[in-house]
Amino acid sequence: MANDIGLLSFGAYIPRARLQRKVIADANAWFAPALRGLGRGERAMANWDEDAITMAVEAARDCLSGIERTSIGALTLASTTHPFDDRQNAAIVATALNLNPALRSMDVGGSLRAATSALTAAIDAAAGGTTTLLAAGEHRLAKAASTQEMQYGDGAAALLVGRGQPVARLLAAHTETIDFVHQFRGRDRAHDYAWEERWIRDEGYMKIVPAAVSATLKAAGVEAGAIDHFCMPCTLARVTPALAKRIGIPEAAVRDNLAAVCGDTGAAHPLVMLAAALEDAKPGQRILVAAFGEGCDALLFEVTDALPRLAARRGVKGALARRKEETQYQRFLAFNDHVNLERGMRAEVDKGTPLTVLYRNRDMIEGLVGGRCRSCGTFQYPRARYCVNPACNALDSQDPQPFSDLSGKVMSYTADVLTYCPDPPAYYGMIQFDQGGRMMADFTDIDGSKLEVGLPMRMMFRIKEVDPSRGFVRYFWKAAPADN
Amino acid sequence: MATGIKDKVVILGMGCSKFGEHWDKNAEHLMVDAFEEAVKDAGIERNQIEAAWFGTAIEEQHVGKSGVPLAMTLRLPYIPVTRVENYCATGTEAFRGAVYAVASGAVDIALALGVEKLKDTGYGGLPQRGRGALQNMTWANISAPGSFAQLAAAYRAKHRVNKEDLKRAMAHISVKSHDNGAKNPKAHLRNRITEETVLNAPMIAEPLGLYDCCGVSDGSAAAIVTTPEIARSLGKKDLVGVKALQLAVSNGQEVQYDQWDGSYFATTRAAAARAYKEAGIADPRKQISMFEVHDCFSVTELVTMEDLGISPEGKAINDVLDGFYDSAGKVPCQIDGGLKCFGHPIGASGLRMLYEMYLQLIGRAGERQRSSPVFGMTHNLGGFPSQNVSSVTIVGAYGA
Numbered sequence: 024m025a026n027d028i029g030l031l032s033f034g035a036y037i038p039r040a041r042l043q044r045k046v047i048a049d050a051n052a053w054f055a056p057a058l059r060g061l062g063r064g065e066r067a068m069a070n071w072d073e074d075a076i077t078m079a080v081e082a083a084r085d086c087l088s089g090i091e092r093t094s095i096g097a098l099t100l101a102s103t104t105h106p107f108d109d110r111q112n113a114a115i116v117a118t119a120l121n122l123n124p125a126l127r128s129m130d131v132g133g134s135l136r137a138a139t140s141a142l143t144a145a146i147d148a149a150a151g152g153t154t155t156l157l158a159a160g161e162h163r164l165a166k167a168a169s170t171q172e173m174q175y176g177d178g179a180a181a182l183l184v185g186r187g188q189p190v191a192r193l194l195a196a197h198t199e200t201i202d203f204v205h206q207f208r209g210r211d212r213a214h215d216y217a218w219e220e221r222w223i224r225d226e227g228y229m230k231i232v233p234a235a236v237s238a239t240l241k242a243a244g245v246e247a248g249a250i251d252h253f254c255m256p257c258t259l260a261r262v263t264p265a266l267a268k269r270i271g272i273p274e275a276a277v278r279d280n281l282a283a284v285c286g287d288t289g290a291a292h293p294l295v296m297l298a299a300a301l302e303d304a305k306p307g308q309r310i311l312v313a314a315f316g317e318g319c320d321a322l323l324f325e326v327t328d329a330l331p332r333l334a335a336r337r338g339v340k341g342a343l344a345r346r347k348e349e350t351q352y353q354r355f356l357a358f359n360d361h362v363n364l365e366r367g368m369r370a371e372v373d374k375g376t377p378l379t380v381l382y383r384n385r386d387m388i389e390g391l392v393g394g395r396c397r398s399c400g401t402f403q404y405p406r407a408r409y410c411v412n413p414a415c416n417a418l419d420s421q422d423p424q425p426f427s428d429l430s431g432k433v434m435s436y437t438a439d440v441l442t443y444c445p446d447p448p449a450y451y452g453m454i455q456f457d458q459g460g461r462m463m464a465d466f467t468d469i470d471g472s473k474l475e476v477g478l479p480m481r482m483m484f485r486i487k488e489v490d491p492s493r494g495f496v497r498y499f500w501k502a503a504p505a506d507n
Numbered sequence: 508m509a510t511g512i513k514d515k516v517v518i519l520g521m522g523c524s525k526f527g528e529h530w531d532k533n534a535e536h537l538m539v540d541a542f543e544e545a546v547k548d549a550g551i552e553r554n555q556i557e558a559a560w561f562g563t564a565i566e567e568q569h570v571g572k573s574g575v576p577l578a579m580t581l582r583l584p585y586i587p588v589t590r591v592e593n594y595c596a597t598g599t600e601a602f603r604g605a606v607y608a609v610a611s612g613a614v615d616i617a618l619a620l621g622v623e624k625l626k627d628t629g630y631g632g633l634p635q636r637g638r639g640a641l642q643n644m645t646w647a648n649i650s651a652p653g654s655f656a657q658l659a660a661a662y663r664a665k666h667r668v669n670k671e672d673l674k675r676a677m678a679h680i681s682v683k684s685h686d687n688g689a690k691n692p693k694a695h696l697r698n699r700i701t702e703e704t705v706l707n708a709p710m711i712a713e714p715l716g717l718y719d720c721c722g723v724s725d726g727s728a729a730a731i732v733t734t735p736e737i738a739r740s741l742g743k744k745d746l747v748g749v750k751a752l753q754l755a756v757s758n759g760q761e762v763q764y765d766q767w768d769g770s771y772f773a774t775t776r777a778a779a780a781r782a783y784k785e786a787g788i789a790d791p792r793k794q795i796s797m798f799e800v801h802d803c804f805s806v807t808e809l810v811t812m813e814d815l816g817i818s819p820e821g822k823a824i825n826d827v828l829d830g831f832y833d834s835a836g837k838v839p840c841q842i843d844g845g846l847k848c849f850g851h852p853i854g855a856s857g858l859r860m861l862y863e864m865y866l867q868l869i870g871r872a873g874e875r876q877r878s879s880p881v882f883g884m885t886h887n888l889g890g891f892p893s894q895n896v897s898s899v900t901i902v903g904a905y906g907a
Binding site: 497 | 628629630632635636637640641643644645646647648649650652653654656657658660661663664710711712713715758759760762763764765768769891892893
């Protein structure tokens, strides 16, 4: 493998709410008392307006901190919970990120290896000169009182893969494809169906992973003892250390799988763990990533001198620090449609989306692109034919101006309990962007007690409406506190 | 050179239904109630009406589109009927059409009628509705109280008013309007309340509680207008003349440009300045005898009294708490109970406000009658503080 191919950047996103596992255990103790043993720590919980796409967009934005977006030639969105079966989910991410339409794009799914398999493909594409933005987001549902409900977490990660000055260059990769079904989710099913853990451990992880890892190490000519960071998602207790021991990877190299603070983010988790490793790694260290699922992907990276020079980002650490304890299990159930709430007549409004209108205005809606007047320089949203500055009012004078990465402040706000909102009260208000321009925006991830005029805000890509009668999801941007 | 509307047109007659929750009446019933009173008051036959303007805002909840519902209901004789809608200024917009028609000389007698039947939705508050194909995709999840509640946040930040002082002034505004509504047999809400009731009410949109919000009502109001000469020829003596009719509509500056600070209504300031000029009023705080302003929410009334130039900017709280706007105060505001208690059937509201001014000016306001009022001013604010339609009307003794 060429020296200059690997990871050019990385990013992560974990939703802010962390559901306390104890409340899950307590609420279900009458039915499933055995869950008590899992009732420790917390799991990341997507807000009602988050899904695999929105979280992937946030991770991708984190990954692209300080990166010129025109360099991106391909975009892959990996997930087992893509919101759309037919409509490319990656295309939504591309529009949200304002990527050039001359872009290869695809969704990869179908396995917990989706992201690592896409990473392997992106490495191959890099050899051909294409830089790929690989984003992985996951919002898996689990039945109430299931172990999955305890173990899963919501989250996303993103990597920029290409040729140049990688922060981590690829040494070798190997994949074993074996139809070992430890769990599955059939067509039109909402939840995973899993087999016995002891079998998964003994016949699955302990046999399939060593095969893939050993082949990788052999290809790279690296001893197992030279691994500094071993990233492998696994919800089964003690399996990863046991595997490390069997393969010969030092015990200290086994990375925390974030079970206590986040939960397993499915297809995104290998990348989440890789991002976390990159936040700790030093130049020269070796990172081994393995993902299990109908076989195993293994990729070995070596961290380079470019890593310390990478622009600051939130990463996994920043995302985990942006945290709000959630103790309302009922809210979690409602967000995931596990309870049939009386939502009231105000929720009955038709949420239909005219696709013609959405298409015509896609940059405005999905990309939060406004205008900047060539005559007077005024930033404005939306971009209109006449400039809004009363001293200018020039016609057709505006260049596209993305607002998504502009900082702003609260100019006015309210907490509304009258309007229908899946998580009342509905917070919204006027956001004044620091460079000019303003918009009346929905707020999200709000602590009511901290909301005040002047509060610094940033824009986040979120679900605006879910149209249950047609199965459509419409996305837009909302304002969230900048520092939480 | 335009000379404005002052005293070119007078009110020949007015009518207003009782406002409230009319479970037993359709919009058409209410329209007839208002029309019958107006046409009898005018002392004319329906066939003398040459043109009509019909105001209704949320027509999909009741009568449907066009001028046809008015012509059908009143059996108007194939005359021009124009249906108008301009948010909460709809009733005033209907009045403006009728007045301008008479002033132009195109017709002698014109009718303006507004109606709204809001209590067929199955829930409290205004009907939930779409904002248009594109705006549905970008607009915040705004309710009416939530949009006006933001005034309070911005006002407090600008004038450094603490939450409690503002809430107390807002509470006084609602208590005052309930006192007034109690004296009005046509008002929707006729109960007196206390400041404590307001302050302890459930929150609707922070900081607006239940009693900071106006009533959502069914109702209709109507005006018949003509020239001063025709009015006299019909035997009218104390003529009520139209002194000013102004409208200002947001152009996007508040919501998209960086100047407006969210604490006031830019449109109301523009409309008021033009209205005072049109009516020849130099010192409104001294010259205007009474106001019916758009008190959709208590904070709207407070801010509006500054935007109309009656209270100094940032000081309306003092006037409110001093009782300046109470029914027995210097310049009463919402003497009929206002939107708060008379009620707010959107398309009728502008005409309902004029109805009270008219009754006061001709001395027929009963228990609420003020001594010798000269000018009455009405104001509507439709939409949202950040993008709205503001109307200002001044009526008064003809020749004053």
